[in-house]
Each structure stands twice: as C-alpha cells, then as structure tokens.
Amino acid sequence: MNRATPHHSPTVNAKLFNENSGNYPYEEWIKFAGQQIAWNLDGTRILASGVDYPQLFNALNALGIDLSQVVLDYVPTKDEESLI
Amino acid sequence: MTMRFGYRRIRVASPVTALGGRFVRPRPILSVSLMGATTTVTRNALLDSAADECIFPELVAQAIGVDLSATVAESVTYVRFGNINVRRGVVTLRLSDGIETREWQALVAFTPVRLIYPILGFAGCLQYFDTTFPGAIEEIEMSTNALYSGS
Numbered sequence: 001m002n003r004a005t006p007h008h009s010p011t012v013n014a015k016l017f018n019e020n021s022g023n024y025p026y027e028e029w030i031k032f033a034g035q036q037i038a039w040n041l042d043g044t045r046i047l048a049s050g051v052d053y054p055q056l057f058n059a060l061n062a063l064g065i066d067l068s069q070v071v072l073d074y075v076p077t078k079d080e081e082s083l084i
Numbered sequence: 085m086t087m088r089f090g091y092r093r094i095r096v097a098s099p100v101t102a103l104g105g106r107f108v109r110p111r112p113i114l115s116v117s118l119m120g121a122t123t124t125v126t127r128n129a130l131l132d133s134a135a136d137e138c139i140f141p142e143l144v145a146q147a148i149g150v151d152l153s154a155t156v157a158e159s160v161t162y163v164r165f166g167n168i169n170v171r172r173g174v175v176t177l178r179l180s181d182g183i184e185t186r187e188w189q190a191l192v193a194f195t196p197v198r199l200i201y202p203i204l205g206f207a208g209c210l211q212y213f214d215t216t217f218p219g220a221i222e223e224i225e226m227s228t229n230a231l232y233s234g235s
Contacts, residue, residue, distance in 0.1 A: 009117065009119065009123070009124035011117075011178065011180045011185055012115045012117060012126045012178075012180060013180055013181065013182035014089050014114045014115040014116070014179060014180060014181060015088065015089045015090060015181040015182055016182055017115045017128075018089060018090050018091065018092045018093075018113070018114075018115075019090060021092065022090075022092065022093040022108075026095040026107075029095060030095075030097070041126075043115075053141060053143040053144075053147075054143070057143075057147070066123070067123055067124070067125050067147055068123050068124045068125070068126075070126070071115050071126045071127070071128060072125060072126065072127040072128065072144075073127070073128045074128075074200055074201070076094070076200060078097050078098075080200055081094075081096045081097070081098075081109065082109075083109075083111070083130075083200075083201075
C-alpha cells in the first residue's frame with residue numbers, strides 16, 4: 001500500500017552511511033564524546049554537535065541546515081562503550 | 085527483495101577482549117528516517133530483537149510534528165532503562181540500503197529519557213521483516229513479510 005508522504009525528504013542510504021561513518025578518523029570522532037551530533041547524509045562529515053538535542057538543533061539552525069538534511073547520532077563516552 | 089546493511093563499526097578506545105582485541109564494536113545500527121507532519125528526522129538507531137517496541141527521544145517527535153499532547157503518558161519498565169514514561173504516536177518510518185527503500189507506518193514510543201541509541205524493536209519494525217544477522221560478515225538482511233503493508 002502506498003502512503004503519500006506529507007513532504008519531500010532525501011532518502012538516506014543506511015548501508016553507505018555505515019560504510020562511510022566507519023571510516024571517520026577516530027581522533028576526530030572522540031572529540032564529540034558524550035555529545036549529540038549531526039552527520040551529513042552519507043556519513044562522511046560531522047556538521048554540528050551539542051550537549052543535548054536543543055543545543056544541537058540550535059547549532060544546525062545557526063548554520064542554516066535543515067533537520068531533514070542530516071543524520072542524528074550520539075558519540076558514546078568511554079564509560080558507554082559497552083551496551084551490556 | 086532483501087535490504088542488506090553492514091553493521092556499524094563503533095570505534096572504541098580500548099581493545100575489545102571478547103573480539104580478539106579489535107578496536108571496534110560491530111553493532112546493528114541503522115539510519116532510520118521518521119517522517120511526521122512537518123518534517124523528517126533521520127536518526128541512527130539500534131536494531132534490537134530483544135526490544136518489544138520502537139522507542140525514540142521525545143524531542144524527535146516534537147521536531148517532526150507528531151502531536152503527543154493528546155496521548156496518555158504511560159509508565160513502562162524496560163530492562164535497559166528501568167521505569168520510564170512514554171507517549172506513543174504514529175509516524176512513517178523509512179529504511180533504505182540504496183537499492184531498496186521501505187516506508188511504513190508504525191506506532192512509536194517517545195520518551196524524555198536520554199537514550200544512547202533509539203531502539204527499533206519488534207512492534208512497529210521487526211514484526212514486518214524477516215531479519216537475519218550473518219555474524220561472519222557483520223551484516224543485517226531484512227525482507228518484508230506478510231504483515232508488512234507499507235510501500
């Protein structure tokens with residue numbers, strides 16, 4: 001069954017995102033430990049960060065970047081590296 | 085057709101003993117889009133076969149225009165989070181591996197509690213897919229099943 005979407009938004013290729021984000025330099029990645037971040041859609045660049053969603057959203061807004069143009073993520077701290 | 089995704093390889097500071105000293109933790113994390121009345125938010129979420137439902141941050145609901153004000157907050161106990169309050173709203177979820185794209189409506193729980201990873205659990209996601217996790221190649225394979233009614 002087809003459902004009309006209320007607005008156009010780019011389709012994120014999750015397979016490509018995982019491939020690209022996995023190659024992101026660790027030394028750059030760890031700078032955002034404990035923060036909410038926004039990647040570009042293909043996972044090659046981190047565009048903005050914030051200690052929480054409101055701060056991140058404000059940062060994106062200040063950059064003129066719409067929420068539909070990013071992939072939101074979180075960088076775990078060292079204490080959060082294991083999910084068990 | 086089957087959607088195929090590689091595991092997200094999360095880099096870690098210390099070698100993982102259980103994985104022979106690798107400096108990554110492979111996890112079934114997928115970029116899933118939540119489409120609401122006003123916009124779309126894509127968030128990396130953990131595909132979790134042990135989770136009963138899908139749960140995302142409440143701020144995401146606000147951002148995409150899902151009105152939770154008329155919903156009743158429910159106190160739910162999750163093993164991972166303990167006792168938390170959730171409100172549920174209907175959103176359209178979208179997953180794509182660049183070859184196949186699937187969109188479907190789901191009743192998603194939203195919580196004000198901080199989540200390290202939002203969860204894609206059984207109700208609203210895995211119930212609509214036959215999913216395998218080939219460990220040797222660290223991939224996820226998802227095929228729609230008879231319950232799936234999306235596009």
